[in-house]
Amino acid sequence: MLAVELVRAIEACDxxxxxxxxxxxLDPDSRAWLAALRPDGPGHDQGVADLxxxxxxxxRHEAQRRRGSLPARxxxxxxxxxxxxxxxxxxxxLRKLDTYRGASRFTTxxxxxxxxxxxxxxxxxxxxxxxATMDDAGWERLADYAPSTxxxxxxxxxxxxxxxxxxxxxLTPRQREIFVAVVVNNVPIDVLADRLDSTRGAxxxxxxxARRKLRSSLEAQGWAPWADEGEA
Amino acid sequence: xxxxxxxxxxxxxxAGDDAGCEQTLEVLDEYVExxxxxxxxAALYPDVATHLAACPDCGQDRxxxxxxxxxxxxx
Numbered sequence: 001m002l003a004v005e006l007v008r009a010i011e012a013c014d015x016x017x018x019x020x021x022x023x024x025x026l027d028p029d030s031r032a033w034l035a036a037l038r039p040d041g042p043g044h045d046q047g048v049a050d051l052x053x054x055x056x057x058x059x060r061h062e063a064q065r066r067r068g069s070l071p072a073r074x075x076x077x078x079x080x081x082x083x084x085x086x087x088x089x090x091x092x093x094l095r096k097l098d099t100y101r102g103a104s105r106f107t108t109x110x111x112x113x114x115x116x117x118x119x120x121x122x123x124x125x126x127x128x129x130x131x132a133t134m135d136d137a138g139w140e141r142l143a144d145y146a147p148s149t150x151x152x153x154x155x156x157x158x159x160x161x162x163x164x165x166x167x168x169x170x171l172t173p174r175q176r177e178i179f180v181a182v183v184v185n186n187v188p189i190d191v192l193a194d195r196l197d198s199t200r201g202a203x204x205x206x207x208x209x210a211r212r213k214l215r216s217s218l219e220a221q222g223w224a225p226w227a228d229e230g231e232a
Numbered sequence: 233x234x235x236x237x238x239x240x241x242x243x244x245x246x247a248g249d250d251a252g253c254e255q256t257l258e259v260l261d262e263y264v265e266x267x268x269x270x271x272x273x274a275a276l277y278p279d280v281a282t283h284l285a286a287c288p289d290c291g292q293d294r295x296x297x298x299x300x301x302x303x304x305x306x307x
Contacts, residue, residue, distance in 0.1 A: 111261070115297050119292065156239060208286070225237065
């Protein structure tokens, strides 16, 4: 985003009064950020410039970290993507400043918005021009490893068949489209959200509902998953 | 690796209450700071932990935020 566009977008954001939970004691760095970004404060412009610099550095870091997994045409464009993501994230941070409760450091709170922006942009760019539709080999790839014994091969083939039949019989067309794209073809949810003019949260909800239906259907057929182990 | 169970886990995602994408993003900064401090973020936010294991995009964003905070804020 050009600097002048960024300034205009920031000026268009409503002035926000920052209030932090009285019970929370902010660390000095977070306090300094809030003071600098106060809409009516003398250091506001410098604060916004510093925020952009912080988030640009973060966006570049994340883009570089993922460089190896990106198509070459996207890897060549990382600087532009990082600049755009940082500009978009500055606007989001300023718009949401009054929701910052001080439960984490200010920088951690701000970083999550730039990660969201840069990740979504990298996913969209990586999938530009690629179709998200099912191909014949998709169901074969669902179990993406070779079972070690003939018995395991048979079991995996039977389970894959049961999943494929349940997807066809139990899901709505929308649920089927999203489930197959995400779970079978590994299409990022952000890419689907972009193509279907939706949001990550709305697409995920469809996937979640589809999985619940499939769980019931597969359990009824005797395919019961074990209890899940917790995640750190 | 238990083949069928691994496949079921991937297809169905984890069981349990799921916070969803918006609620997860809301507290992701707190979650990550707990995680980096060695506290069990999953015990504090079980529905967020379930979501992070089920949603590939949010899970990847969590990993990215962990890495960013670890490198830039903790040296």
